Amino acid sequence: DTGVSQDPRHKITKRGQNVTFRCDPISEHNRLYWYRQTLGQGPEFLTYFQNEAQLEKSRLLSDRFSAERPKGSFSTLEIQRTEQGDSAMYLCASSSDGGRMEGYTFGSGTRLTVV
Amino acid sequence: AQSVTQPDIHITVSEGASLELRCNYSYGATPYLFWYVQSPGQGLQLLLKYFSGDTLVQGIKGFEAEFKRSQSSFNLRKPSVHWSDAAEYFCAVNTNAGKSTFGDGTTLTVKP
Numbered sequence: 001d002t003g004v005s006q007d008p009r010h011k012i013t014k015r016g017q018n019v020t021f022r023c024d025p026i027s028e029h030n031r032l033y034w035y036r037q038t039l040g041q042g043p044e045f046l047t048y049f050q051n052e053a054q055l056e057k058s059r060l061l062s063d064r065f066s067a068e069r070p071k072g073s074f075s076t077l078e079i080q081r082t083e084q085g086d087s088a089m090y091l092c093a094s095s096s097d098g099g100r101m102e103g104y105t106f107g108s109g110t111r112l113t114v115v
Numbered sequence: 116a117q118s119v120t121q122p123d124i125h126i127t128v129s130e131g132a133s134l135e136l137r138c139n140y141s142y143g144a145t146p147y148l149f150w151y152v153q154s155p156g157q158g159l160q161l162l163l164k165y166f167s168g169d170t171l172v173q174g175i176k177g178f179e180a181e182f183k184r185s186q187s188s189f190n191l192r193k194p195s196v197h198w199s200d201a202a203e204y205f206c207a208v209n210t211n212a213g214k215s216t217f218g219d220g221t222t223l224t225v226k227p
Contacts, residue, residue: 004158031213042119042205042217043159056214091158095213101166103149104215106158 004107006092012113013082020078021110025094032075033104034067035091043091049075082114117142117208121218128196129226136191136221138206147209148189150180152202153220159205165189176200201225 005024013019025032030051035043046065047057051072064082069075079086089111093104118141128134140146147166151159163174170182180191189206203222207215 006158033214035217040124040219042207042219043215045214045216048212048214056212093158101147101164101209102213103151103161103164104159106151106160108156108158111156 004092004094004105006090006107006110008110009108010111010113012115015084015114016081018078018080019082019112020076021090021092021112023075023077023092023107024073025075025092026105029094029096029105030072031095031102032069033093033095034075034077035093037089037091037109038087046077046090079112082112084114087112087114117146117210117216119206119208119216119218121204121206121221123221124219125222125224127224127226130198131195134191134193134196134200134223136204136206136223138189138191138218139187140189140206140208141187142208144211146182146189148180148182149207149209149215150174150178150189150191151205151207151217152176153205154202162191162204196223196225198225198227 007022033048034046037043049069064080067077089109091109093106095102120139149164150162153159165172165182203220205220206218
């Protein structure tokens with residue numbers, strides 16, 4: 001297993017366009033998390049899945065954001081009608097079903113720049 | 116709601132010197148605590164974790180952390196810092212659901 005993979009590594013898009021990011025977690029991990037990180041800040045929780053079920057979504061997340069995890073494998077995060085404030089690093093992480101006792105394995109992130 | 120405070124935004128130490136990075140948490144139940152390290156442009160890597168037992172935990176790369184319930188702290192330490200330790204360090208606390216709340220990080224600079 002090569003760890004958590006995220007694609008693309010970098011994305012530059014014009015304001016108003018839609019973007020989609022992909023995350024491939026560690027195969028035996030059934031929990032998958034999306035976080036957003038801006039400069040000088042720690043990762044901020046967006047949403048998480050257990051298998052294919054989306055169990056929680058941050059109240060800070062606007063309706064322009066949607067995430068899926070079909071068949072409990074890879075996940076996609078879509079941002080519609082991007083705004084400059086969406087510019088950030090989007091991090092995906094996975095963990096086993098140990099829940100609160102388990103740390104995360106992070107991907108290298110997708111850096112989004114909205115111009 | 117849980118929260119994590121890392122009081123030091125930036126710390127500079129000389130190579131070979133000891134290091135301590137501070138972390139204070141707020142959580143209503145028994146905390147499950149973590150330290151991660153992030154190199155520029157990369158994701159975070161787990162250094163160590165604490166959830167029960169011995170309050171001094173060992174991690175990778177020679178790091179250790181001590182849990183002090185009375186002070187709500189989980190400080191990260193290393194006896195002798197190497198230039199390759201320069202990075203950003205994040206403390207995190209987990210909820211029952213396994214969701215992590217992170218501090219805003221401490222940037223470590225290592226002087227030759």
